[in-house]
Amino acid sequence: MIRVALYGLRGHPAALAGTFVSIALAVLLVTVTLSCAIAAQRPELAAADPELADLATVLLANAAAVAVLAAAFTAASTLAYSAAQRQGELALLRLAGAGAGRVGAVLVLEALLIGALAASVGVAVGLPAAGAFAGVLPEAGLAPVGLDGALAAWPAWIAAGVGIAAVLLGALPVAIGNARIPPITALREAVAPPLRMTPARWVAAALLAAGALAELPLLRGAEDGTIAAYLVMLTITLIPLFAACSPVVARGLLALLAAVHRGGGAGLIAVTAARTDLRRFTATATPILVTLALGAGILSGSGTVSATLYSGAPADSADAVAVFTVVGLTLAYTAISIAVVFAMSTARRRRELTALRLAGASRARALGIVALDVALVLAVATVQAAVITALVVLAAAWSLVGHAVVVDVPLGTVLLVLGCCALLAAAAALLSARGALADPMPVGAAD
Amino acid sequence: MVMQALPRPVARAPVTRPPRLGIVGRMPTHTNDRTAPAVRLQGVRKVYGTGSAAVTALDGLSIAFAPAEFTAIMGPSGSGKSTLMLCAAGLDEPDAGQVKLGSVDLAGLGDRERARVRRERTGFVFQSYNLVPTLPVWMNVALPGLMGGGRPDRRAVDDVLARVGIAGTARRLPAQLSGGQQQRVAVARAVLSRPAVLFADEPTGALDTAARDEVLALLRSLAADHGTTIVMVTHDPVVAAAADRVVFLRDGRLAGDAGARSAAELGRELARLGGAA
Numbered sequence: 001m002i003r004v005a006l007y008g009l010r011g012h013p014a015a016l017a018g019t020f021v022s023i024a025l026a027v028l029l030v031t032v033t034l035s036c037a038i039a040a041q042r043p044e045l046a047a048a049d050p051e052l053a054d055l056a057t058v059l060l061a062n063a064a065a066v067a068v069l070a071a072a073f074t075a076a077s078t079l080a081y082s083a084a085q086r087q088g089e090l091a092l093l094r095l096a097g098a099g100a101g102r103v104g105a106v107l108v109l110e111a112l113l114i115g116a117l118a119a120s121v122g123v124a125v126g127l128p129a130a131g132a133f134a135g136v137l138p139e140a141g142l143a144p145v146g147l148d149g150a151l152a153a154w155p156a157w158i159a160a161g162v163g164i165a166a167v168l169l170g171a172l173p174v175a176i177g178n179a180r181i182p183p184i185t186a187l188r189e190a191v192a193p194p195l196r197m198t199p200a201r202w203v204a205a206a207l208l209a210a211g212a213l214a215e216l217p218l219l220r221g222a223e224d225g226t227i228a229a230y231l232v233m234l235t236i237t238l239i240p241l242f243a244a245c246s247p248v249v250a251r252g253l254l255a256l257l258a259a260v261h262r263g264g265g266a267g268l269i270a271v272t273a274a275r276t277d278l279r280r281f282t283a284t285a286t287p288i289l290v291t292l293a294l295g296a297g298i299l300s301g302s303g304t305v306s307a308t309l310y311s312g313a314p315a316d317s318a319d320a321v322a323v324f325t326v327v328g329l330t331l332a333y334t335a336i337s338i339a340v341v342f343a344m345s346t347a348r349r350r351r352e353l354t355a356l357r358l359a360g361a362s363r364a365r366a367l368g369i370v371a372l373d374v375a376l377v378l379a380v381a382t383v384q385a386a387v388i389t390a391l392v393v394l395a396a397a398w399s400l401v402g403h404a405v406v407v408d409v410p411l412g413t414v415l416l417v418l419g420c421c422a423l424l425a426a427a428a429a430l431l432s433a434r435g436a437l438a439d440p441m442p443v444g445a446a447d
Numbered sequence: 448m449v450m451q452a453l454p455r456p457v458a459r460a461p462v463t464r465p466p467r468l469g470i471v472g473r474m475p476t477h478t479n480d481r482t483a484p485a486v487r488l489q490g491v492r493k494v495y496g497t498g499s500a501a502v503t504a505l506d507g508l509s510i511a512f513a514p515a516e517f518t519a520i521m522g523p524s525g526s527g528k529s530t531l532m533l534c535a536a537g538l539d540e541p542d543a544g545q546v547k548l549g550s551v552d553l554a555g556l557g558d559r560e561r562a563r564v565r566r567e568r569t570g571f572v573f574q575s576y577n578l579v580p581t582l583p584v585w586m587n588v589a590l591p592g593l594m595g596g597g598r599p600d601r602r603a604v605d606d607v608l609a610r611v612g613i614a615g616t617a618r619r620l621p622a623q624l625s626g627g628q629q630q631r632v633a634v635a636r637a638v639l640s641r642p643a644v645l646f647a648d649e650p651t652g653a654l655d656t657a658a659r660d661e662v663l664a665l666l667r668s669l670a671a672d673h674g675t676t677i678v679m680v681t682h683d684p685v686v687a688a689a690a691d692r693v694v695f696l697r698d699g700r701l702a703g704d705a706g707a708r709s710a711a712e713l714g715r716e717l718a719r720l721g722g723a724a
Contacts, residue, residue, distance in 0.1 A: 263598060265595075265597070268598075269579075272583070273582060276620060351580060355579040355580070356579055356590070357562070358565065358573075358577070359579070360590070360591045360594045361562055361594050362558050362562030362563075364559060
């Protein structure tokens, strides 16, 4: 079985690159932040300045948690997408007599192998990076002096374990969803079934919605100083809720766009292709949704709390620095995921783009259709992130009952993040599409 | 009402269609000269690879295809069949020689203008790459017009789908159709956009005999009814026997050129040239 899994990996290096990169980066980030967070709590450092040590630990632990969450989302969506692309191959396993359990096991094993490989790379790069980071943090006034001397290696193993756990978390639903693929699929042209709200998605969505509702009483009763932390928790609950509902949400938003679009041409082609290939669409939308919603949700939540309670001036400038560091690290992390996911999924549109070219699309027109697709992904992710942010701000207002609530959404920062996402996504998609459009067209051999 | 008083334009008779290319700087207007070839290759040479790995796919080939002519191109594997078609369609660039589609010299055209030629003058029926997998059948049929920026006419598309025998498939995706039905979608596109030239590469490759005969009949009627020039590459003598003219290639050169012949004769000729495909 290991051999089958290995063949799967060798046959689809590009398909699984998105998973690999997201896990390797997460393990790297967690290695760095966790080892620094733990080092800051060493008695000899914490004794000198307990407050500074606590600040460093909270800040770094937050960054680690966010990285793990973002990695789990990205791994889940890229694994689901690549499994959907390999329906024919999985059906062949079934045709050859593999039971559903075996197909599921192959998928999990593959994910574990990628996870292990990615975790090793993450640890190998993360250990020296942690040393460098521990040298810089005290200089910035964010951690006690002598941090680099207090570093231990064991947090790296925790980071590796967390990375592999994240990949497992992403792989399990994919394995369960694809294990029962009918063998007959192998005999037809391999087509991924349309993305739908499966029972598993409904259950996940219901649990997450219940979790978000359960956080509301906690928020209401929270002390002023901890409201921001609860809002971060709410944001982190709402993002997977929206990701679980993406089949309905993305389908609905695209249907709306199609209804509004009156013209023909490239717009109609791009919207129709996105609605047909909803798996690719949501796989690319997920890292953007995570980036935007984390940035906008966390900053708006804490901004509203600060503006209401301290009339604009944050209670503690270190808090603001902490929030910015967490968000900044996350964004840097998700940015790479966005680029990888777009490059990977666009490279797979070769057949689609070639057929468009044959039907009379110039290279510029084909690239234009790819660019329109990026715009659609951004639009759908932005709408979802805006709804999440609005919910977080509403929850903030609700928890601040008795105060004159001042809503503070850092629009400039959010737009900057959106701009970065757009730039990265467009660059990755267009460069990848240019490669896929290389002449001569791949029709027939040199016969 | 007034319309009926006017003399009806002569339908079907003119083989060449009025120019639809409009204003394109370097592209001369389509001529209505019936005797001028629809496609013409002159001294076309194409070499793939370099150095010791170089393979001469076309070796100074000259050939012309008349309007409304249905030509099959046969030859052993590696004889240059597909390269001939790719160069003639402007999908690949010859190393030397000239390719003219109607009166348009392809060598002078940029990517945008070539795309326009594909959209407005040529159609393709290939074994794969014909259809955009993510667009429903009706959009695939209307694609050349859509790419021109127009809003498609669903009625016209439905009519064409009925004519090629796949009515009711408009909203399906290509992958939800059988191989024969997919080929018919490609033919339906050609019927709707009425290209001057249709290029077909093993158009019946994956089909059973009944589906093969139906696709061939559709191609024949395209040539007969719309005056479409058809250039079809095939290794199957039975398929080639449906054509008006059969051209044999070997080593990138012309090895035979004759009118319609029986499948048995074609099979013998192919065997003589060395190899069935």
